[in-house]
Amino acid sequence: MSDPTTPEGRAELRELLAKATPEPWQVDDCEGELRVGAGDAVTAWQERTDEEGRSYRVGTPPWTWKSTNLIYEHDLETWDEGEDQDDDQRRADAELIVAAVNVLPALLDALEQASRDYEENMRAGLRHKHRAEQAEAALGRVRALADEWDTLPCVCGYQIPNGNDDSSQCLSCAASDIRRALDGTS
């Protein structure tokens, strides 16, 4: 069985689609005849509205068709649903087969898109991780520098002879400011 979550599996399913009768397929269930067909082998339905505004459908059965366009045909015992369990099962199976075939191209497209999105998100995630690691390393270097300055004695207000540097902050106290900024407590 083809795994549609892998590119290989999707390619296999697309190959099956390409070889098969082109979709859309349709179930016709009319007067005890259950048919799965496509193209010119399906009943053509027209939407109509009656005098009271109610909509109804008029079906024109096919008269001639390419033989392979009639994909499956089964003579049911009953004409209407709810009268025979086996017939209802056959109707349900035909509906599922047709629905699955008809949505398969869109499902494969969606899976391919999801797969591309996933890979793009993975790449974006790796880029963000790389940037976060670089930022962490830079902060680590700043913290190491603050730790180093922290070991120095406080020399705030140290008077430089003949200077005017009496209000400067020393490296040791600057280290405390840097540490508070790093911790987010400043």
Ligand SMILES: [Zn+2]
């Ligand atoms: Zn100081």
